[in-house]
Amino acid sequence: MTFCNCPDLLLNKHMPKHHIKKSFSKYLPKSVRQYFENKLGHYRAISLSDQDVENCNYKEYMGGGADKWELRGTFQLDFLKARGLSPASKLLDIGCGPIRAGAHFIEYLNAGNYLGVDYNKDFINTARKIVEEKNLAGKRPAFAVIENFDFKHIAAEYDYAIAFSVLNHFYNRYNNEQRNFFFQNISKPLKKGALVYISHAAWFKESYLKNPGLRLTNRFNNDDFDITRYGWDTGKNNVYPIIELTIE
Numbered sequence: 282m283t284f285c286n287c288p289d290l291l292l293n294k295h296m297p298k299h300h301i302k303k304s305f306s307k308y309l310p311k312s313v314r315q316y317f318e319n320k321l322g323h324y325r326a327i328s329l330s331d332q333d334v335e336n337c338n339y340k341e342y343m344g345g346g347a348d349k350w351e352l353r354g355t356f357q358l359d360f361l362k363a364r365g366l367s368p369a370s371k372l373l374d375i376g377c378g379p380i381r382a383g384a385h386f387i388e389y390l391n392a393g394n395y396l397g398v399d400y401n402k403d404f405i406n407t408a409r410k411i412v413e414e415k416n417l418a419g420k421r422p423a424f425a426v427i428e429n430f431d432f433k434h435i436a437a438e439y440d441y442a443i444a445f446s447v448l449n450h451f452y453n454r455y456n457n458e459q460r461n462f463f464f465q466n467i468s469k470p471l472k473k474g475a476l477v478y479i480s481h482a483a484w485f486k487e488s489y490l491k492n493p494g495l496r497l498t499n500r501f502n503n504d505d506f507d508i509t510r511y512g513w514d515t516g517k518n519n520v521y522p523i524i525e526l527t528i529e
């Protein structure tokens with residue numbers, strides 16, 4: 282399994298490689314294996330056992346790993362608060378993973394105001410376990426496994442959406458389709474005037490915005506919000522630009 286095209290994914294010797302579903306792939310020629318891995322999407326292929334969840338092994342799949350877990354989660358909440366998120370806001374966390382930021386969002390928001398979606402069902406199951414562990418069930422967070430950014434079953438009631446380190450992991454033609462799905466579908470679960478934040482967006486071009494109800498309204502970098510306070514090294518980070526889209 283090749284992770285090196287994934288800039289925010291920690292590549293270290295502690296990564297629990299055996300948790301990745303390899304099945305028969307190791308017997309395939311590299312080109313064939315890469316074709317299937319790319320088709321599958323590398324985060325989709327990660328599986329977590331109960332033991333992995335208990336040992337917090339899932340943290341090693343995210344940039345910064347366990348060391349920076351809290352800081353990188355806190356950053357996302359602080360950033361959205363600086364952009365006007367309040368406890369009364371309804372937030373859609375796209376590619377929420379094992380709620381590194383989601384746990385902070387859930388704690389901050391009023392009950393019923395958080396929805397986390399991801400295509401990896403083990404991450405979603407882990408998120409649910411974390412909610413129990415942190416006694417956050419009273420906040421009634423919702424979670425869903427979704428494919429192809431298909432938001433059609435989600436009511437159009439969200440004021441904010443964040444896709445943090447999600448759309449940057451696509452590096453072939455098939456996966457670029459995922460970006461197109463994202464921009465085609467993103468208006469569906471959002472209210473008019475809602476704000477969407479996409480990090481690690483150096484790849485972004487306005488030509489993605491074919492949907493007329495979607496407008497690029499801001500582009501943030503380290504001068505706007507200093508990420509070195511959250512454990513990133515400015516010289517090396519690729520979190521910025523973070524783009525803001527507004528639903529019209």
Ligand SMILES: C[S@@+](CC[C@H](N)C(=O)[O-])C[C@H]1O[C@@H](n2cnc3c(N)ncnc32)[C@H](O)[C@@H]1O
Pocket residue numbers: 289290322324325342343344375376377378379380381382398399400401404427428429430444445446447450459
């Ligand atoms: C680097 S992790 C970031 C997780 C979370 N946003 C955070 O900051 O902790 C990327 C996440 O996006 C999810 N993801 C990637 N592509 C996706 C897609 N096409 N649909 C849904 N989730 C996706 C992955 O499963 C993973 O949980």
